[in-house]
Amino acid sequence: MEREAFCVKCRQKRVMIEPREIVNRRKVRMLQGDCGTCNKKINTFIRKPTGTVTFAKTRRPPKGRTEAPPSNPEKPASPRSTGADSS
Numbered sequence: 001m002e003r004e005a006f007c008v009k010c011r012q013k014r015v016m017i018e019p020r021e022i023v024n025r026r027k028v029r030m031l032q033g034d035c036g037t038c039n040k041k042i043n044t045f046i047r048k049p050t051g052t053v054t055f056a057k058t059r060r061p062p063k064g065r066t067e068a069p070p071s072n073p074e075k076p077a078s079p080r081s082t083g084a085d086s087s
C-alpha cells in the first residue's frame, strides 16, 4: 500500500517514497519519506490505533446510490493496550 503525504513544495499530496518511521522533536511518531515528484522530504503523522484522536470524524458515504453495496471498510480492531510506551 502506498503512503501519501502533503508535499510543501508541490502543495499537493504526493506518494511517499521509501516511508520510514521517525520521531520528531516533540516525540511524536511520524512517517517520513521522499516526494515521488520533487524528491523533497515529506512526512505525515501516523494514525494512532487507539481512539485518542478527537478530531477524527467518521465519514459517511453519500446516500443516493442504490447499486453500491454498503461497504464497511472498518475491520474489527484487534484489542490493544492503550499504553503507547516504546522502549
Ligand SMILES: [Zn+2]
Pocket (backbone or CB within 6 Å): 007, 008, 009, 010, 011, 014, 035, 036, 037, 038, 039, 040
Ligand atoms: Zn513534491
